[in-house]
Amino acid sequence: MKRQLPLVLVFVFGIFMIIQYFVPHESSEWIYEFFLDWIYIIGIFALALGIWSLIRVSYDKIKYRRPNWQYAVITLAGLFFMIWYGFDYGRHFFSAEGLRNYMFVSFFEYILIPIQATMFSLLAFFIASAAYRAFRARSALATLLLLAALIIMLRFNPYLGSVGNYMEEMAIWLLNVPNLAAKRAIIIGVGLGIVATSLKVILGIERAYLGRD
Amino acid sequence: MNIFDRMMSLDRRWVFLILALVCVITYVWPFSIPIRTTHEVESIYNYVDTLKENDIIFLGIDYDPNALAELHPMAYAIAEHAFRKKLRIIFVTLSQNGPGMADQAIRDLTDSLRQDKVYNGVEYKGRDLVNGVDYVFLGYKPYPGLVILGMGQNFRIPFPTDYYGTPLDSLPLMKGVLNYDQVKCVIDLAAGNVADMWVVYGAGRYNVPLALGMTGVMGADYYPYLNSGQVFGLMGGLLGAAQYEKLSDNSGPAIDGMRIQLYAHIIIILFILMGNIGFLMSRREKRV
Amino acid sequence: MEAMSMGTFIWTTLGAFLTLCIFSFLYQDNPFYKLAEHLVVGVSAGYFVIILWHNGLQPNLFDRLNDGNWYLLWLDSSKPWYMIPAILGVMMWTRFSRKWSWISRWPIALYMGIATGVAVPLEMKNRVNVQLYSTMKDIEWGSFLGNGLLDGGSGLAELIIFLGTVSALFYFFFSKEHTGVFKGVARFGIWILMIGFGASFGYTVMGRISLFVQRIQYLGDWTKVAWDDVSSGAFIVFWFIVITIFGILAFYEIIRFVNKRGTQA
Numbered sequence: 001m002k003r004q005l006p007l008v009l010v011f012v013f014g015i016f017m018i019i020q021y022f023v024p025h026e027s028s029e030w031i032y033e034f035f036l037d038w039i040y041i042i043g044i045f046a047l048a049l050g051i052w053s054l055i056r057v058s059y060d061k062i063k064y065r066r067p068n069w070q071y072a073v074i075t076l077a078g079l080f081f082m083i084w085y086g087f088d089y090g091r092h093f094f095s096a097e098g099l100r101n102y103m104f105v106s107f108f109e110y111i112l113i114p115i116q117a118t119m120f121s122l123l124a125f126f127i128a129s130a131a132y133r134a135f136r137a138r139s140a141l142a143t144l145l146l147l148a149a150l151i152i153m154l155r156f157n158p159y160l161g162s163v164g165n166y167m168e169e170m171a172i173w174l175l176n177v178p179n180l181a182a183k184r185a186i187i188i189g190v191g192l193g194i195v196a197t198s199l200k201v202i203l204g205i206e207r208a209y210l211g212r213d
Numbered sequence: 214m215n216i217f218d219r220m221m222s223l224d225r226r227w228v229f230l231i232l233a234l235v236c237v238i239t240y241v242w243p244f245s246i247p248i249r250t251t252h253e254v255e256s257i258y259n260y261v262d263t264l265k266e267n268d269i270i271f272l273g274i275d276y277d278p279n280a281l282a283e284l285h286p287m288a289y290a291i292a293e294h295a296f297r298k299k300l301r302i303i304f305v306t307l308s309q310n311g312p313g314m315a316d317q318a319i320r321d322l323t324d325s326l327r328q329d330k331v332y333n334g335v336e337y338k339g340r341d342l343v344n345g346v347d348y349v350f351l352g353y354k355p356y357p358g359l360v361i362l363g364m365g366q367n368f369r370i371p372f373p374t375d376y377y378g379t380p381l382d383s384l385p386l387m388k389g390v391l392n393y394d395q396v397k398c399v400i401d402l403a404a405g406n407v408a409d410m411w412v413v414y415g416a417g418r419y420n421v422p423l424a425l426g427m428t429g430v431m432g433a434d435y436y437p438y439l440n441s442g443q444v445f446g447l448m449g450g451l452l453g454a455a456q457y458e459k460l461s462d463n464s465g466p467a468i469d470g471m472r473i474q475l476y477a478h479i480i481i482i483l484f485i486l487m488g489n490i491g492f493l494m495s496r497r498e499k500r501v
Numbered sequence: 502m503e504a505m506s507m508g509t510f511i512w513t514t515l516g517a518f519l520t521l522c523i524f525s526f527l528y529q530d531n532p533f534y535k536l537a538e539h540l541v542v543g544v545s546a547g548y549f550v551i552i553l554w555h556n557g558l559q560p561n562l563f564d565r566l567n568d569g570n571w572y573l574l575w576l577d578s579s580k581p582w583y584m585i586p587a588i589l590g591v592m593m594w595t596r597f598s599r600k601w602s603w604i605s606r607w608p609i610a611l612y613m614g615i616a617t618g619v620a621v622p623l624e625m626k627n628r629v630n631v632q633l634y635s636t637m638k639d640i641e642w643g644s645f646l647g648n649g650l651l652d653g654g655s656g657l658a659e660l661i662i663f664l665g666t667v668s669a670l671f672y673f674f675f676s677k678e679h680t681g682v683f684k685g686v687a688r689f690g691i692w693i694l695m696i697g698f699g700a701s702f703g704y705t706v707m708g709r710i711s712l713f714v715q716r717i718q719y720l721g722d723w724t725k726v727a728w729d730d731v732s733s734g735a736f737i738v739f740w741f742i743v744i745t746i747f748g749i750l751a752f753y754e755i756i757r758f759v760n761k762r763g764t765q766a
Contacts, residue, residue, distance in 0.1 A: 002603040006610035013611060017618025021418075029366070035615055036363040037370050037561075038586035042608050043356050044557040045590025047549075049597075054546050071535050075543035082547025086555070094563060096378030096555045099312075104551070106512055107544055108313040113278040114516035115541040116310070117716060118523035120279035124477075124713035125527055127706055128232050129225040132484035136492045141695050146485070148699025152433075153478045153706055156452060156471065158246050168249060169651045174700055175436055176653040181665025182697025184437040184632050185690075188666075189673060191628025198617035198624070209613055210606050229527050236710075240717045282715030283708060310545065312552055352556040362619060374560040414619070417627035429708020433700040440662075441635035443627065449704060451711035470714040477710040 007204045014202030055079070082107055148174060217498065220491030232480055239476040246472050253439060254456040257400065257424045257446030261291065264397055266299040269390065271421075273401035273411065274306045274315040275357070280404030280428050281314060286454035286467035287402050287426040288318050294461040296326050296347065297337045301386055303396065304350040305364075305372075307357035307407050312376060315350055333462040344377070345384035352376030358410045365419040367392055393421035398445075402426040408435065412443050426453060510726060517723045518742050520716055525746070531753060533746065562587055636666045665693040 013035070020028045058072040084090065085104035088097050098104060137143040155171035157164050200206035261270065272292060276284045295302055304315050319342075327339045342348060351372040354360045363371040368390065374380050381387045389395065399421050401411045408425050412435075416423040424446035425435055432449025439447050448457060451474060454467035519540075522533040562583060569578025576584060589608040595601040640659045647655025671683070672690030679687040 002606070006606040009607065009610035010614040010617070013614025014618035014621075017615055018621050021619070021622040033363075033366050033370055036359055036366065038589075039359055039612060039615055040354055040356065040363070040371055040557070041562050041583070041586035042590045042593070042612060043359075044553050044561075045587075046593045046608070046612075047355055047553060049593060051546055051550055052597075054542070058543075068535065071539035074536060075539045075546075078540050078543025079547040079550075080543075082544050083550055086547065086551030094559060094567075096374075096376070096559070098551060099316075099377065099555055105313075105316070108310075108548060109317060110512040110516040111519060112310065112313070112541060112544050112548060113281065114519045114719070115523060115537050116278040116545070117281055117712065117719075118520045119538075119541075121282070121709075121712035121716045122523065122526060124709040125229045125232060127709045128477075128481050128484065129228045131481055131702075131706065132223070132228055132488050133225075135485045135488065137489055138492075141691065144692060145695045145699040145702070146489075148696045149703035149706070150482060150485075152700050152703025153482060156246070156249065157475060157478070172251060173651040173653055173658070174696065175433060176440070177658045177661050178665055178693050178696040179433050179700040180436040180440055181662045182669050182694045183434050184440075184636060184662070184666045185669030185673070185694070186434075186697075187437050187628050188632050188670060191624050191632070194624045195621055195629070198620045201613055201617045202621075209609060211602065226528070233527075236713060236717055240714075240721055279712070282712045309549055309552075312556065313548070353552050354557065354561075355553070356616075358619070359616065372560070373564065376556060378555065378560070413623050413627045417623050417631075429704045429706075429711060430701075432704035432708065433697065437632055437635075441631050443631060450708045451714070452707065466715070466718055470711055470718065473714045473717065474707065474710055477714070478706065481706060481710075 003207075003210060006210060007207070011202055011204060014198075018202075078111075148179075215495070215498075217491040217495040220487050221495065223487075228484060232477060235476050235480045236473050239473045244472060245468070246475055248452075248455050248459045248468060248471060250456045250460055253447040254453055255446075255460065257291075257448060258294070258457060258460040260398060260422070260424070260445060261295055261300070261400075262298070264295075264298065264300055267301060269301045269303060269386070269396045270295055271303045271305070271393070271396045271399040273399065273403065273407070274304055274311050274318065275308045275401060275407040276314060276404035276428075277308050277310040278314065282470075283428050283450050283454060284402045284404060284426060285314065285318065286451070286465055286470075287448055287457060288314075289322065289465060290454065290457045290461055290463055290467070291400060291426075292318065292322050293325060293463055294332075294457075296322065296342065297330070297332060301346075302348045303368075303386070303390075304348060306351075306353045307360055307410075308404070309353075309355075312353045316376070319348065319350060345375075345379065345386055347386070349381075349384055349386050350376040351381075357407045358414050361410055361414040362418065365392055365415065365421075393419045396421065398422040398424065400424045400426065403431075404428045405431075412438050416443055424448075513723050513726070514742060517720055518746070520720060521742075521746050524716075525750060528750075531750065533750070636663055664689065669693045669697075 016028075016031070017035075020032050055076070058075050060066070061069045061072040062076075082104065085101045085107065086098045087093055088101045088104075092098050135146055135149070137146055151167060151171050151174055154160065154164075155168050157167070160167060197206060201209070264270070272288065272295075274284075274288060292302060304319065306312050306315050308314075323342045326342050329339045330337050344350075351368065352375060354371045360371045368387070369381050372381060375384060393399065393415070399411065399415060401408060401415075401423065403411070403425065404427075408427055408431065411423055411425070415421055423444045425438075425444050426448040427435060427450070429450030429452075432447075432453070435444065435447055438444045448454065451467050451470050455471045458465050458468050519537050522537040525531055526534040565580045565583045566575040566578045569575035569581070574584060575581065589611065592604050592608050595604040638659060640663070641656040643656070645656035646652070647657070650657070652658060668686045668690035670690070672687045672694065677683060
């Protein structure tokens with residue numbers, strides 16, 4: 001019951017979905033649509049676990065006065081206000097009116113967007129410093145990598161004159177020929193990996209998702 | 214420590230400072246650089262450009278604010294182009310913070326469409342975009358692969374209502390629009406593996422023509438799909454966005470950003486050269 | 502620059518302030534960065550809750566059950582079968598209990614079965630088969646060089662794509678030892694892969710820089726409004742923010758310096 005039933009469920013649903021692809025009969029389509037419809041609902045409940053986890057971690061941090069607990073207050077305040085505005089100050093629980101709430105939209109546009117966008121823009125500096133420190137022509141292979149990267153980076157440089165045109169052509173060739181071959185090998189490898197892992201899950205060989213007893 | 218060792222081990226904060234200064238100075242100094250267009254972006258532009266009035270295109274806003282720099286300009290340029298040609302758009306987002314991005318884009322586009330504009334020598338009169346008539350925003354659902362499959366059967370399975378809570382059947386645009394069969398193409402702007410899912414589950418199962426706009430990080434990875442015909446066009450990073458802006462004669466943040474990009478690249482290349490000269494010279498000295 | 506209302510300017514200023522807070526991390530970790538970092542975690546989670554509610558549970562579950570009564574567990578609604586995924590969903594929540602967490606395996610099993618089942622044929626077809634077909638296209642020997650060495654559609658390019666894909670795949674194939682001819686094939690494979698990684702790196706640099714470029718454009722637009730719009734007090738707000746950030750950072754540095762001296766003494 002605790003371990004066998006889930007394994008049976010995975011097997012039955014997995015095999016049904018595979019067969020359904022090859023036999024798109026009206027009745028199998030009907031069941032297929034039914035399951036797709038259900039899975040979104042189940043999935044949303046699962047995502048609530050993540051939110052609950054965040055609340056619990058932050059709450060514990062404040063309760064036990066862990067280092068930097070003050071910041072957990074800010075996290076919870078952000079969470080609370082966003083939910084408060086999203087329900088339009090508690091006036092609209094069952095209509096999407098809250099999505100148009102002025103504060104809800106402003107919090108997204110002037111708090112969430114700037115912070116997230118800037119956090120990722122820090123990577124510009126880290127990649128510049130990484131390129132400077134790690135990009136060394138230590139061997140033939142490293143030099144090849146370096147040259148490919150330089151060609152891609154220089155391709156829209158107007159100051160190179162006719163060399164620039166050649167660089168542009170070379171970049172297009174590089175992307176469409178050797179790069180394509182490399183990425184195709186990776187795509188095929190990833191595809192085979194996904195198929196193999198999926199089959200292992202369906203056949204009950206891979207059981208990590210069940211967790212421990 | 215000799216000069217070559219110093220060239221190799223500059224404190225990273227100097228690298229940060231110089232890069233920031235170069236970018237800020239280039240931003241303040243107004244000039245423009247020529248943008249050359251490539252076949253993979255032209256094919257997206259031409260596809261949209263040759264569609265007829267009232268045709269529907271499907272635009273996936275599958276990115277969070279962390280990729281807005283590259284993908285927002287694409288979304289604005291494509292949607293402006295499509296709306297000016299009186300095409301209709303179904304927006305959807307399969308990324309967690311995507312709804313706000315799409316909502317912002319739709320509001321800005323509504324403002325922009327009110328103005329008279331001239332693109333590529335053709336004058337377009339301003340008009341009011343109407344929700345449910347000119348566009349529909351389906352909203353967000355988690356688990357992108359399964360949502361793409363669900364929409365392939367019927368948009369109403371994952372999305373019984375649009376983002377604003379209106380049932381799909383009461384929106385004029387959605388009358389008779391069941392699934393991908395009624396849209397001319399899907400253009401997905403993705404910052405992650407949602408792009409793969411569109412290839413595998415969307416175009417792969419339901420044969421809908423698909424084009425991808427991607428972040429620079431993913432830019433080089435999707436050429437095999439272009440070559441195999443699984444996608445009909447690709448736009449990679451800010452350069453891809455700038456190319457679309459140029460093709461649609463709608464200069465925006467991407468074209469403006471490319472000049473800063475140019476100098477940032479030059480400075481990074483100089484840093485790489487400096488590191489390598491230091492490395493090669495110090496290796497030679499050690500050998501001697 | 503378009504005219505901006507004072508309200509929008511204050512919001513934009515908040516955005517600019519938070520942008521600078523994050524950038525201050527480049528110097529070193531500090532309270533401004535931590536503040537912004539923790540704030541975004543909360544706001545983002547709250548945003549997700551609302552989106553999942555208004556765009557998820559409400560249309561896909563509640564709207565479909567709303568003609569029933571809660572005290573009958575909505576079983577009297579016109580679509581009572583929607584209670585099944587709801588119950589399965591609630592079963593997920595037993596995950597946190599040690600004693601009952603096995604119950605969460607049922608919905609997980611349902612999800613895993615469906616997700617893996619749809620993946621097998623589609624991944625095989627679209628990532629493996631279609632890619633293999635297009636690798637094995639006939640090579641155009643007639644126009645082997647096409648319009649020159651850099652012609653992406655020439656026979657030579659097709660040959661490189663074919664050989665490159667096969668050798669790069671072989672590089673990852675460890676059931677056969679890479680010696681003799683196979684060493685050469687694997688060697689060619691790694692060259693091709695290195696070019697691919699180089700191209701990705703070049704693109705990645707471009708991508709990362711453009712994220713920074715966008716933030717400069719944002720800050721630039723904000724300062725332009727502050728400069729052009731002196732009468733509304735925006736100019737003062739601008740300098741207030743700049744001085745506050747730099748002032749507090751300097752103060753923070755001084756405290757740190759004094760503390761360091763103290764511990765050394």
